[in-house]
Amino acid sequence: MKISTFKGLSLFTALIDSCWKQPYSVSRLIKDTIAGITVGIIAIPLAMALAIGSGVAPQYGLYTAAIAGIVIAVTGGSRFSVSGPTAAFVVILYPVSQQFGLGGLLIATLMSGIILLAMGLARFGKLIEYIPISVVLGFTSGIAITIATMQVKDFFGLTMAHVPENYVDKVIALVRAMPTINLSDTLIGVTTLLVLIYWPKLKLRLPGHLPAVIAGMLVMLVLSLFGMEAATIGSRFSYTLADGTQGAGIPPILPQFILPWNLPTPDGKEFVFSWATITALMPAAFSMAMLGAIESLLCAVVLDGMTGKKHNSNGELLGQGLGNITAPFFGGITATAAIARSAANVRAGATSPVSAIIHSLLVLLTLLILAPLLSYLPLAAMSALLLMVAWNMSEAAKVIELIRRAPKDDIIVLLLCLSLTVLFDMVIAISVGIVLASLLFMRRIANMTRLSESSYTDHDKGLLVVRVNGPLFFAAAERIFDDLKVKSAGYHTIVMQWDAVPVLDAGGLKAFRRFIDEAGVDTHIVVTDIPFQPLKTLVRARIVPVENKISFYPSVSKALIELGLMDGVTSEA
Secondary structure, eight states: OOOBOGGGOBSSHHHHHHHTSSOOOHHHHHHHHHHHHHHHHHHHHHHHHHHHHTTSOTHHHHHIIIIIHHHHHHHSSOTTOOEEOOGGGHHHHHHHHHHHHHHHHHHHHHHHHHHHHHHHHTTOHHHHTTSOHHHHHHHHHHHHHHHHHHHHHHHHTOOOSOOOSSHHHHHHHHHHTGGGOOHHHHHHHHHHHHHHHHGGGGOOSSOSHHHHHHHHHHHHHHHHHTTOOOOBHHHHOEEEOTTSOEEESOOSSOOOOOOGGGSOOTTSOOOOOSHHHHHHHHHHHHHHHHHHHHHHHHHHHHHHHHHSOOOOHHHHHHHHHHHHHHGGGGTOOOOEEOHHHHHHHHHTTOOSTHHHHHHHHHHHHHHHHTHHHHTTOBHHHHHHHHHHHHHHHHTHHHHHHHHHHSOHHHHHHHHHHHHHHHHSOHHHHHHHHHHHHHHHHHHHHHHHOEEEEOTTOBTTTTEEEEEEESOBOHHHHHHHHHHHHHHTTTOSEEEEEEEEOOOBOHHHHHHHHHHHHHSOTTOEEEEESOOHHHHHHHHHTTOOOBTTTEEEESOHHHHHHHTTSSTTOOSOO
16 A cells, blocks of 8 residues: 655655554554653643744644644654654744734744655655754754753743843843742752652653643642742643633644634734745745754654654655644744654654544643643643753754864864854854855865876886876865876876776866866877766867867776887786
8 A cells, every 4th residue: 555645755654664564453543542651741731842942822832732633643754753842843833923923933833844745755855864963963952052042031030121132132131031040930940850860870761841840830839839920831821712701721622624824913913925925935944844844754754763763764855744734823933853752752662643633632631631720730840841841952062072172174063053053043043054064065175186196107108197086076186187287297198097086076077178188289298097977077178189189098007008109018006
């Protein structure tokens, strides 16, 4: 059985591979159910915290985990991935939600889904894996720093009329607001954070997220007995249902179908859906798509290493695209595979995408049953959760190791991506990081191209034999032929062995032609051992043998014998 899309790309690959091609038994269903419930317990508080961090009401995080989580699990290419809102998106989503409101954020999510779908159809899944680790670590660490900074206000209960968007101004404003610290919020945040830190030492199968939040709520309850109040979801957020019913916190209803462009702007005005709006949202949408693709495929690779299974990278991109296209019509913000939740899914015994589906169903059930209780969750506890997420996301140990051990080029890219992410935004960081990493890589490859003189060189006979080792492209070709021009002064016959030249591009072809043109009238250029790609390039460029000017031979020995420069040669030294 195979369900295919355009150009033979497959959807539902993870579901088919794990539940159709492999027998799905009751015992596997029990394992997936336990894993799904375990991950759901982690996802519920995290989804709300990430939605708050993104500048929207907490229920939209739950809608994301529910709707996008199901769609991606069913249609994607990684059988163990659990998708939903992730910390990586927070720094992108928050400015969009502040400027364009929930409607603009949902439209940007929809656009990112379309980009992801196009990437899957174009089979970009494998190309994403070529993004250097220095770039990935750079912007993930930068995101972690930004997220941690954003949580300071709620963690300490600071009173701030306005939080600046610029990072430097934000830090200054937070420092100035420190005298307004709220003791009850701080105690709740510290308690939650300490439970998160020390819970793994107990080595229990139950993740620490729920116990940490419960501990924070207990501290809030004790403090309330002494008249010390703390900010909660219910005190910060409210809702209005279609029938006019108003309430605090989270509405106890399932996600409703909405048209994102019909939602009002932050100032209450009608949202104007136009080409200008699409253009304004495109940079953020592109960043969401790129980040979603990188994180989902990175997560799939990690899970493959944990389980010994293989994911379908293009199928995963298609699933991520469909999930982000569907979710906005039910209030869901941007989603991707979450590494921590997915790893917990594997450790809890998951065997198929059914566990991710059950996790999403648990989120939906929570909306119907526990919504009133969720309104009492303290914001400081939510901030503590995000601080822990930011720390795990920073991968500080890997960053330190890279700075200590990696080449200088990688260190420069890492620090530049990190700085740009923190000081500016993800769009600039990703763009500059990838471009700079590509340029530095090309420089490394170019520097690997070398000329080596053969023992066949005979100055008395005017014979120079050299071997070109490395690709002839970009600046490498210019440098090689410039060096050869200097080295060949005084020689009448120049033999170039190209057996170690894998690539000849347009730049290399131009440099080669210039070398031929600038060679003296009494200079004979010979090229031997030409691989397929350079040979094809020479043929397309119509570079043909010219008597006593340029010749081509299958080997150095053959050339020397036929040119009468060294009788009896049978092999190249």
